[in-house]
Every structure is written in structure tokens, then in C-alpha cells.
Amino acid sequence: MTFQELKTAEHEYIAQTYARYDLGIDHGIGATCYGLDGRKYIDFTSGIGVNSLGYCDSGWVDAVASQLHKLQHASNFIYTQPCAQAAKLLCERGGMKKVFFANSGAEANEGAIKCARKYSRDKYGPGRHVIVSLVNSFHGRTLATLSATGQASFHANFDPFPPGFDHAPAGDLPGTLEKLTGDVCAVMLEMVQGEGGIIPLSAEYVQSVAEYCAENDILVIVDEIQSGIGRVGALFAYQLYGLSPDIATAAKGLGGGLPVGAVLFGEKTQSVLGKGDHGTTFGGNPVACAGVNYVLSVLDDAALDAVVKKGEYIRSRLLKMPHIVEVGGLGLMIGATLSPGVKARDVVDAGVTEGVITLTAKERFRLLPPLTITMEEIEEGLERVNEALKAV
Numbered sequence: 001m002t003f004q005e006l007k008t009a010e011h012e013y014i015a016q017t018y019a020r021y022d023l024g025i026d027h028g029i030g031a032t033c034y035g036l037d038g039r040k041y042i043d044f045t046s047g048i049g050v051n052s053l054g055y056c057d058s059g060w061v062d063a064v065a066s067q068l069h070k071l072q073h074a075s076n077f078i079y080t081q082p083c084a085q086a087a088k089l090l091c092e093r094g095g096m097k098k099v100f101f102a103n104s105g106a107e108a109n110e111g112a113i114k115c116a117r118k119y120s121r122d123k124y125g126p127g128r129h130v131i132v133s134l135v136n137s138f139h140g141r142t143l144a145t146l147s148a149t150g151q152a153s154f155h156a157n158f159d160p161f162p163p164g165f166d167h168a169p170a171g172d173l174p175g176t177l178e179k180l181t182g183d184v185c186a187v188m189l190e191m192v193q194g195e196g197g198i199i200p201l202s203a204e205y206v207q208s209v210a211e212y213c214a215e216n217d218i219l220v221i222v223d224e225i226q227s228g229i230g231r232v233g234a235l236f237a238y239q240l241y242g243l244s245p246d247i248a249t250a251a252k253g254l255g256g257g258l259p260v261g262a263v264l265f266g267e268k269t270q271s272v273l274g275k276g277d278h279g280t281t282f283g284g285n286p287v288a289c290a291g292v293n294y295v296l297s298v299l300d301d302a303a304l305d306a307v308v309k310k311g312e313y314i315r316s317r318l319l320k321m322p323h324i325v326e327v328g329g330l331g332l333m334i335g336a337t338l339s340p341g342v343k344a345r346d347v348v349d350a351g352v353t354e355g356v357i358t359l360t361a362k363e364r365f366r367l368l369p370p371l372t373i374t375m376e377e378i379e380e381g382l383e384r385v386n387e388a389l390k391a392v
């Protein structure tokens with residue numbers, strides 16, 4: 001099939017919900033992938049933070065394939081090893097107590113919201129059910145997680161939304177505390193707003209909000225779906241902020257490319273969801289969890305240090321490129337502001353022409369390279385980004 005044939009078939013049969021790049025890929029290895037015509041691309045996106053070890057890491061493929069040869073699925077009425085092992089690793093390394101496995105980020109956040117509501121109801125009765133998230137946040141595309149998402153652009157056409165959500169101004173402590181009234185059961189935070197433009201919260205703000213929440217028994221939910229699983233140079237971004245959340249969610253990079261999400265429960269919330277309170281058919285799938293276990297085995301301290309160093313290097317190089325005004329983010333979660341009049345999507349499209357795959361995050365230019373990207377791939381990709389910036 002040629003790319004043109006693929007495009008024609010796609011347009012005919014796939015609901016047109018995505019503004020796709022003018023690019024189809026066929027296979028890849030590491031941070032390098034190949035178009036249907038064999039052309040080479042450097043992928044600085046990991047498939048939006050998902051392929052944490054790049055394309056087809058050989059250890060990951062072996063781990064997943066050998067699980068696939070043993071057992072592809074069992075119902076959640078039956079015990080299986082990979083999910084128990086993955087949960088143990090996530091708890092031990094994340095400082096948490098228990099895990100619920102879901103299939104996506106939005107679903108993980110749904111589980112977190114349900115847990116927070118039930119925690120409060122068990123303890124205080126009905127009425128204390130409001131989840132306060134931040135302006136400019138992104139928490140998913142289901143109706144409840146859209147309610148939590150603090151960006152109006154995602155809300156058009158789909159109301160009415162489930163009630164019981166409110167938004168506080170990110171980084172504004174008095175403005176946030178004002179929202180934490182008697183009917184609030186939890187705050188929901190991204191340590192680094194991802195879809196909102198790669199904008200880290202300040203440590204003082206996060207610590208002050210968490211302190212107020214602890215004093216008032218308001219749960220802190222940290223959405224680590226984009227920032228978690230090594231992306232920022234720690235397993236979870238909350239660890240960089242010295243925070244122990246009551247609930248944390250992960251997905252994107254968790255399975256190294258397989259659809260899996262997780263809700264992590266802390267001390268207070270570990271026993272809130274009991275038998276029959278929550279569930280999902282595919283949750284804890286052994287093949288997906290074999291992927292999780294392999295990803296976590298690769299992300300040791302040396303690998304996380306390398307993420308920090310590669311992030312610093314890419315930032316310093318980007319800063320010297322045309323149209324780049326500012327570069328921020330943490331680890332390999334990188335966002336850049338472009339000079340006025342230069343549109344991030346135009347840079348992305350020029351990148352495809354030059355053979356490098358990149359992202360936007362609102363009006364910012366965004367990179368989420370595989371955590372295992374090599375220096376050679378970084379050099380080659382940056383050279384192509386530089387050409388793309390020159391071309392716009």
C-alpha cells in the first residue's frame with residue numbers, strides 16, 4: 001500500500017477526529033521510524049509519551065511476546081502474576097500502597113475521582129464531592145474527566161457535563177485556597193501541565209496546596225499520565241516535588257506502547273474501593289503488565305539520570321535555534337515558546353518534511369522523546385528541527 005492509498009482508505013473509513021500529520025509510518029527501532037516509502041524519521045514524540053523505550057526495544061518485545069505465548073488474558077476473577085508484580089513495583093518505587101489497573105489515562109482518572117468521592121462519603125456522608133482541578137489542565141476525554149479538564153476548548157458541544165467539578169487558578173495560592181470550600185473532597189493536579197503547554201507548577205505552590213489539603217482532609221490526586229514513568233527524570237514528578245499524593249494516576253508511558261493505565265492509592269485511600277465498587281474487563285491484562293514490568297526494570301537510577309542529562313542537552317541546543325524564545329519543562333518533557341507569528345503546528349509540519357516528528361502543546365512546541373533515545377538520534381533529530389525552524 002502506498003501512503004496515498006492509505007490516506008484515501010483512512011479518510012473513507014475512519015472517523016475524522018484527528019488532525020493527522022501528512023505522514024504514515026510502517027515500522028521503527030529506537031527513536032527512529034520509517035515511512036511507507038522507506039523514508040527515515042527521528043521521532044521526538046514517543047507516540048505522545050507512550051513508547052517510553054522507543055520503537056520495538058528488543059528486551060521489551062521479548063518480555064511482551066513471551067507473556068503472549070503463555071497467557072493473553074484472564075478475567076479479573078482469577079489471579080495472574082504480571083499485574084501483581086507490576087503493582088508491587090509501582091507501590092514500592094512510587095511510595096504508594098495499592099494499585100487499580102485501567103486501560104487508559106482517562107479511565108485511570110475516572111477511578112481516582114470515584115475513589116476520592118467514596119473516601120469522603122464513607123467518612124463525612126454525601127455532599128462533600130467536589131473535585132477541584134486547575135485552569136489549563138488536561139485530564140482526559142470521558143465526560144467526567146472533561147469536566148475536570150480546565151480548558152474551555154475541550155468543552156464545546158458536549159454539555160451537560162457531570163457536576164461536582166470546579167477549577168482553581170494554577171500557581172495562584174490564595175485563588176486556589178478560596179476554591180477549597182467545605183464541599184471539596186479532592187484537588188487534582190498535574191505537576192507539569194502537559195497538553196496545557198508543558199508548564200511545571202512551582203514547588204512552593206504544590207507544597208502549600210498539599211499542606212492545606214492535609215490539614216482539611218482534602219485528598220491530593222496527582223495526574224502523572226504524561227509526567228510519570230521516568231519522563232521527568234524521576235519515576236513520578238511528585239517525587240521531585242517532595243509530595244506524597246493520596247492518589248496518583250499513570251498511563252501513557254507505563255506499558256512502553258501497550259494500552260494500560262493505573263490508579264495508585266496511598267495510605268488514606270488504599271482500602272476505599274472494595275469489592276464491586278470498581279472494575280474493568282481488560283484491567284491488569286497480563287500482556288500489558290508484562291510491558292509495564294519491563295519498562296520499570298529499565299528505568300533504574302542511571303536511566304533516570306540520563307533522562308535529566310538528555311533533557312538539559314536538548315534544551316540548551318533548542319535555545320540556540322531560530323524562532324525559539326524560551327525552553328522549559330522537566331527531563332524529557334520539553335516545551336518551547338516560539339517567536340510571535342510563528343505557529344507551532346507549522347514547525348511540526350515543516351519537521352515532517354525534514355524527517356523529524358514533533359508535537360504542539362497549545363501554542364507551544366513540544367518534544368517527548370523516548371527515554372532511551374541515543375545521543376546520535378538526538379543530534380540527527382535536532383539538526384532536522386533546526387532545518388524545520390529555518391523553513392517556517
Ligand SMILES: *Cc1c(COP(=O)(O)O)cnc(C)c1O
Pocket residue numbers: 104105106107109138139140141190194195223224225226227251252
Ligand atoms: C493524555 C493525558 C490524559 C488522557 O489519557 P488517555 O489515555 O488519552 O485517556 C490525562 N491526563 C493527562 C495529564 C494526559 O497527558
